[in-house]
Amino acid sequence: MERKYWVPALERANNVLLELAGQPSKLKLMDLSAATGINKSTMFSLLQTMETLNWVNKEKGDTYSLGSVFGIIGNAYFAGMNLVKQFEERANHSIERIGEAIQLARLEKGELVYLAKKEAATHVRLISEPGMRLPAYATAMGKVLLSELDNDQVLALYKEGGYQAFTPNTVQSGDELLKQLQVVRERGYAIDLEEIALGFCCIAVPVVDRNGSRIAAVSCSMSVHQWPQKQELAKQEIEQLAHALSATI
Known part of the structure; x- marks a missing residue:
């Protein structure tokens, strides 16, 4: 530096x-x-x-x-390391069942930061990689994590007119985002229907700590052609994976 x-x-x-x-x-x-x-x-x-x-x-x-602040920081640091390790160990079972890619990410302000990814044995490859950042409002994992925030906190993260349209389906306003987040709160999971990339759909579930705070999310992404027949199975497997990861924190 x-x-x-x-x-x-x-x-x-x-x-x-x-x-x-x-x-x-x-x-x-x-x-x-x-x-x-x-x-x-x-x-x-x-x-x-x-x-x-x-x-x-x-x-x-x-x-x-x-x-004491270093105890908090230290615990968060090692929990994050352990979370990635546990994901690497546990995700394979879900991939075998679904046959699609699974990812782990956390929220940093208004961005989704990818922590880990496991690809399935298919010809389809996702653009995301560990360390990559994307606007949270355009992803399923981002929405499931944003949904824990108050509406005012969510709106403060993004400027009106500053929502980047990755596809025609990407959320374009704060009002639209808040409506989507309310649905996520009611369901307990979030979906992305070709919002970050055309041809791909995704379902995401939160990973929570012992206090119930959403510290990360896991998701399953697949081509839009696979979505109708695999959506429910993906939801079940991702929920089980998120529950297993939450138990390790």
């Missing part, structure tokens, strides 16, 4: 956190100042801010340790 984009304050905070990770509950302000080369005045302000953000805890004896 070019240094002209560097944020020195973040680098200083990172250095402090690394010191505390290596010696929890042992270092005071003066120790941290000496170890990082950050002057006492700056270190005082840095620790005050980090304590307010729950990045660090000030303990008896004026020593410091990592704060």
